[in-house]
Amino acid sequence: MTATPPERTGRHNLDPHLARYAARTAGMTASEIRALFAVASRPEVVSLAGGMPNLAALPLDSLSAQVAEIIADDGLVALQYGSAQGIPVLREQICEIMALEGISAHPDDVVVTVGSQMGLDMVTRLFCDPGDVVLAEGPSYVGALGSFAAYQAQVVHVALDDDGLMPDALREALAQAEKAGKRVKFLYTIPNFHNPAGVTLAVERRAEILEICRSHGVLVVEDNPYGLLGFDGQTYPALRSIDPENVVYLGSFSKTFASGLRVGWVLAPHAVREKLVLAAESATLCPPSLNQMIVSRYLSTHDWKGQIKTFRENYRERRDAILSALEQYLPPGCTWTRPEGGFYVWVTVPEGVDTKAMLPRAVTARVAYASGTGFYADGFGSRQMRLSYCYPTPERIREGVRRLAAVLESEMDLVRTFGNVSMKPIPGPESPSPDTA
């Protein structure tokens, strides 16, 4: 070992620790949205960028009283270390929730995590060596891409359409990976009310996709934070319910209860679950006891299904607002998905418009969105954007879309007059950030 002198050239030349980082760290760069975040979060800007759930309907007074009780009556447990796997009563309740989507599971196979993001990180830790391939929808969740990058996995995107992941595209991706001699570790998929695409995997495709993965020896990682947020109360059979032995399932209370508690879970085949607990121990020792007890108490005393219904109705009202505003305001040549649940609409703009380059102009016009490139690991997505309708009021959403339409119109005018004048940013993977989560 010799002391390597710090590198003095390049954009990081102020970091004397540059030569010491691990190889994985070189790929960690902040989302370009982050730079705009301070501006985009000003009250006069309508943010359609963030994925923050709308918690206004939560019964804060009764929650407050219950949490007070937990600490007064059971504080020495709530404030103490717990098991790395999570408290047993919560794991039982999680099994009851998963039963709503057809899953039959044992609490022993559930691991409570610090949000579903930690589940993603742990699953990637268990399975991915550098260079291993992860298949993921194109586009895919930006936080998942961040975890995959952290373990130096290579993401290969698989196309989706209005019925979700396309089986033929999956076959093709697997064939190409086999041909290239790559090790495909798992398919990462969000079957219901996809983030960011807003589409849902058709029921008739589910068994087919599972069969394709099984026949190629590829595990399926099913991420399902929005499954109970179907606007008509509809649910779909979880992939895990169809092939329990080849699916690792990720769940979360962030969208059905409270994101700030950071309580999610992983349901895994038993042998994988054992490894998961060990991985989780080395990551955080154990999830916060208090937070688990709050969720558990809430589930056992509140009408949590009624609460989810209220959330769903709030989100449906906002979905209706955004779809009608898009219809009314967006210039011809734009297309978008029509979500039946969840938080997001995925918009494609006419050729020549670059959503990443346009974003500063949109923020100047007091509307923010997430540009499409953040949802791809391969630089694709410059003609796409994600609009989140979960947080603003319907009136603000309409106003935001009106502003966005005006920005798009003037961008398209420029393109018509001068060709594509957007300053092309360099494509590349971005890190997740709470504003695009």
Place this chain on the structure above:
Amino acid sequence: MTATPPERTGRHNLDPHLARYAARTAGMTASEIRALFAVASRPEVVSLAGGMPNLAALPLDSLSAQVAEIIADDGLVALQYGSAQGIPVLREQICEIMALEGISAHPDDVVVTVGSQMGLDMVTRLFCDPGDVVLAEGPSYVGALGSFAAYQAQVVHVALDDDGLMPDALREALAQAEKAGKRVKFLYTIPNFHNPAGVTLAVERRAEILEICRSHGVLVVEDNPYGLLGFDGQTYPALRSIDPENVVYLGSFSKTFASGLRVGWVLAPHAVREKLVLAAESATLCPPSLNQMIVSRYLSTHDWKGQIKTFRENYRERRDAILSALEQYLPPGCTWTRPEGGFYVWVTVPEGVDTKAMLPRAVTARVAYASGTGFYADGFGSRQMRLSYCYPTPERIREGVRRLAAVLESEMDLVRTFGNVSMKPIPGPESPSPDTA
């Protein structure tokens, strides 16, 4: 990519996913203590194994009222996603706490983590490629060894004595690593009231150790969960206070307030801090908002220094109990450290006795401890054990040591009669588990 058939031989032959794991996962095995944990946690067993802080002195009623207020008044923030770096007011308060040990820091350079364990994991993620060397005291914290193993870093232990890490041993370890062409990434050290050794790095060694690391281009990771738990109220200058640019500092509220909230922090040089936030985002998106607000409110309204004084007095009483019991009961040939703060005594037993092999017999005799091998990555430690005096009452501690002494006596009788008859377990690294944390 071809479907690899599941391996059908070996001890893991029930796991059909075995061929799919990453290389790092192969090294994940549970602590042998875990198997005993169900038995060791029975009420009739005196556990000197765990590192659970004694929270009985916490003011639960006023905490309960304050947490209720946070949720009632500010619930939409407390239950919502926050920033990945942590809430600003808490980061300011953390700087005030660190000032007690001579640290001058800016809140911008603090990252709040899900316990200090997550800080350790993130720092290792940033710096360690597989095969990189981490220097650590021998023995060292079991949870740190777990994180280093998760990133396939190679741990080289550096000897300590009653004055902590030995500068000459550090020089020697660096020289050997250089000779072997290894990349040493950092020195991981617990300078104050060491876990598990119970010793404190002498003040006059601190600058010397920092200078050695700096001259070899090696970063220092200073882990300081116990620094404010010196039994006479004494504190020591943090390594970070002496060399701000070459030290990453890890702090925690687990031992000074409430472990179950999982709130810790990392203070890092500014450029490293930027990377840390990105790494933390891909690991958990953000730390729980509620938990940070609870800690912040507690710090701003409670007499937290008075509370730490109460904790210190509780622990001192227990330290006194264990030292006098060890003196009274332990057979000749045993030696132990004399901690002036923190939770742990490190005991060395006579040659021929194997603490790992003896553990089941101790548990049968209704006393549990952590055998020494868990605190080494290299199989050393079979003549050592860690005794935690933090949790049981002084009376139980005395009774536990009495039982332990009887087990040791009979073990030594066997050794005297037949030589070493202990069933030698295979040495190797163990994963952390809450019982040995």
